[in-house]
Amino acid sequence: MVLSVAGRVGLGLSLDRSIRCGPCGAEGLNHDGDNSVCLSMAMKCNSDPVVCKFLADAGVGFDCASKVEMQQILQLGVHPSRIVYANPCKASTHLQFALNNTVDLMTFDDLYELVKIQNHYPNARLLLRIQSSKEHKAKHDFNKKFGCDPDDAPGLLRTAMEMSLDVVGISFHVGSLPEEVSSFASTIKEANDVFTYGEMLGFDMQILDIGGGFPGIDSENMTFEMVAETVNEALERHFPVARGTEIIAEPGRYLVTSAFTLAVNVIAKRVQHVTTKCSGYTLAPSSLTLLVSRDKDYSEGDSDEGTDLDDSIDEEGDIDKGQRKIYMYYVNDGIYGAFNNVFTDHAIVFPELVSKLPCKPKTFPSMIWGPTCDGLDCVIHECQLPELDVGQWLYFHNMGAYTVSLSCGFNGIERPRLFYVCSDTCWNHVHAAPNQSACSSSSSTDDWEVCTHKNAPKQVTLKNKGKSLTTQIQHFSSAQSFVKG
Incomplete structure (x- = not known):
């Protein structure tokens, strides 16, 4: 299995306020009144060391939830002022680590956390995390686990004042993949009410952390531009620039989803007859209709229109044995690896063939399974694919968010091996060196190195522990000796 890192690991956010990378809080404020948006990367989304190094070098801040995450970022040379310890439920030992390393900006959401902070880090700068608006839903709603009810926030702020703790702002998270962009506006309004109350109590309220929930892939109902427009309007209404x-x-x-592409190898294959009367896998006629509706063009030409299943369904809704087949493919990564987002994030993934076929092939109802012995390890329950052979490669786009950071190596299946690729244009833009000769400049982080080729402007080579791999997708099949799995 291979994960190639390319595409957008970038900072092209389109919020009206300028995107600024730098310290969070008092050190990062522009006291001329032009307060910008401080960009921060949640480590839980993607903690790949090369991605983190790239973002760190660009000046991005980091949202960390544990000692290990803080340690990783600090070892990159990131200043502690660019880290938010954004876990409202912190282990005391992790809190002590934050103190020892002067990571002083952190969140809280209840009385017990205030007591813990007072005992271990009384000089910390605190963000009160509130629940997001209850009017809206998200695919992953954090309200049950994190955040205080905005109605309870005044009491917590008064308690913090009595304990002589330093509350400097408010934080929230609308949930991962919110269903409506208006959830940002509603929660920003509620945050303003709590923020204002904190100011009335005498706290020097400086920071509003609006969290995540920004889409990595645009959909009909949710695009980054839609979110940015909603956020901009709400900020202008409740937190105008003049407020500082x-x-x-x-x-x-948004930063990492499209930057990763996963390539997997078909390691095994089974064919089963689709019927409600024979042993083996059973597929309802309604599902078969869905399979046909998801037919995909795998060629550059016109030919077969694909598989029509209607003729094989009898009057009782059964499927004649032997008339239709379902192809079951087993690949060398699954839900315990980079496809963890299918299980935990309800992600919908669809494979591409590494090589275009000469004509439009006949497609068949297919399933894609992961390599482990767990019966739940299914990557795609139903899709239309041409017949594949063992040893063929498939690839999946947009695999950068909640994939490698969640993989665990269950059943001894190795985690995907990562290859870092970059176009000449992007490489020269990042390093500001437009006229370099072939391989005259490279960037190394431990065991990886990338360098551009003068004779192939859009091709780069990864050198890994003495091995070289040209990382063009059509060459994956010839690079199997370099791929684990």
Whole structure:
């Protein structure tokens, strides 16, 4: 299996306020009144060391939830002021680590956390995390686990004042993949009410952390531009530039989703007859209709229109044995690896063939399974694919968010091996060196190195521990000796 890192690991956010990378809080404020948005990357979304190094070098801040995450970022040379310890439920030992390394900006959401902070890090700068608006839903709603009810926030702020703790702002998270962009506006309004109350109590309220929830892939109902427009309007209404509030945003999905492409190898194959009367896998006629509706063009030409299943369904809704087949493919990564987002994130993934076929092939109802012995390890329950052979490669786009950071190596299946690729244009833009000769400049982080080729402007080579791999997708099949799995 291969994960290639390319595409957008970038900072092209389109919020009206300028995107600024730098310290969060008082050190990062522009006291001339032009408060910009401080960009922060949630480590839970993608903690790949090369991605983190790239973002760190660009000046991005980081949202960390544990000692290990803080340690990783600090080892990159990131200043502690660019880290938000954004876990409202912190282990005391992790809190002590934050103190020892002067990571002083952190969140809280209840009395017990205030007591813990007072005992271990009384000089910390605190963000009160509130629940997002209850009017809206998200695919992953955090309200049950994190955040205080905005109605309870005044009491917590008064308690923090009595304990002589330093509350400097408010944070929230509308949930991962919110269903409506208006959830940002509603929660920003509620945050303003709590923020204002904190100011009335005498706290020096400086920061509003609007969290994540930004889409990594645009959909009909949710695009980044839609979110940005909604956020801009709400900020202008409740936190105008003249107010001087530091705004932190954590668009992890937006930064890394499209930057990763996963290539997997078909390691095994089974064919089963689709019928409600024979043993083996059973597929309802309604599902078969869905399979046909998801037919995909795998060629550059016109030919067969694909598989029509209607003729094989009898009057009782059964399928004649032997008339239709379902192809079951087993690949070398699954839900315990980079496809974890299918199980935990309800992600919908669809494979592409590495090589275009000469004509439009006949397609068949297919399933794609992961390599482990767990019966739940299914990547795609139903799709239309041409017949594949063992050893063929498939690839999946947009695999950068909540994939490698969630993989665990269950059943001894190795995690995907990563290859880092970059176009000449992007490489020269990042390193500001437009006229370099072939391989005259490279960037190394431990065991990886990328360098551009003068004779192939859009091709780069990865050198890994003495091995070289040209990372054009059509060459994956010839690079199997370099691929684990």
